[in-house]
Amino acid sequence: MNVVSSAVGPARLTSALGLALALALAAVACKKDPPVDSSPKDAAPTTGKAGVVASCDMTTVVGSCNEYAKLSMGLEKGLCQGLKGTFAEGAQAGCPTKDEVGRCTMSDGEVRHYYGLAVGAHGFTAADAEKDCVSSPEIGGKFSPAAP
Known part of the structure; x- marks a missing residue:
């Protein structure tokens, strides 16, 4: 015999999982993308005096x-x-x-x-x-x- 005797137990578990999934999707959807660095990756650092970074x-x-x-x-x-x-x-x-x-x-x-x-x-x-x-x-x- 199953320990969970009523339909409330599995329904509550399903609701909790559904809520967790919905919150996770909302968090991912609302996540702001980081700013894009458009500077070339191989560019030399800017210098002040000749050769001084x-x-x-x-x-x-x-x-x-x-x-x-x-x-x-x-x-x-x-x-x-x-x-x-x-x-x-x-x-x-x-x-x-x-x-x-x-x-x-x-x-x-x-x-x-x-x-x-x-x-x-x-x-x-x-x-x-x-x-x-x-x-x-x-x-x-x-x-x-x-x-x-």
């Missing part, structure tokens, strides 16, 4: 500013913001040249600009900037003094 200006915090030729999935932006720097992308990207004592070009295309003591006690002398660039195992770049 982004920059992190930490001049007021640590006396340097970094320019990036490419980005690593937002890592640079997160680090910049964590160090209280100002992150810029595209046409706004680039480091200032005022008070620059030199720059360090790294193997991955990143360029670190060093600024003198005019930016504060955290600024660099040209000798300290060169030492930071060349001697640091994390950086290991090629130093170029700023033009006089």
Whole structure:
């Protein structure tokens, strides 16, 4: 003998399934399509200064500013913001040249600009900037003094 003795049990189950199906269809029908990105997928990122796609200006915090030729999935932006720097992308990207004592070009295309003591006690002398660039195992770049 069937445990469900009345027609109310199966009818209630059928109604519940019907309601669930109707709600699911309504949700799918009302779902908004995401905006379509019409930009070409292989397009090069917009740049500010020649070849610079982004920059992190930490001049007021640590006396340097970094320019990036490419980005690593937002890592640079997160680090910049964590160090209280100002992150810029595209046409706004680039480091200032005022008070620059030199720059360090790294193997991955990143360029670190060093600024003198005019930016504060955290600024660099040209000798300290060169030492930071060349001697640091994390950086290991090629130093170029700023033009006089």
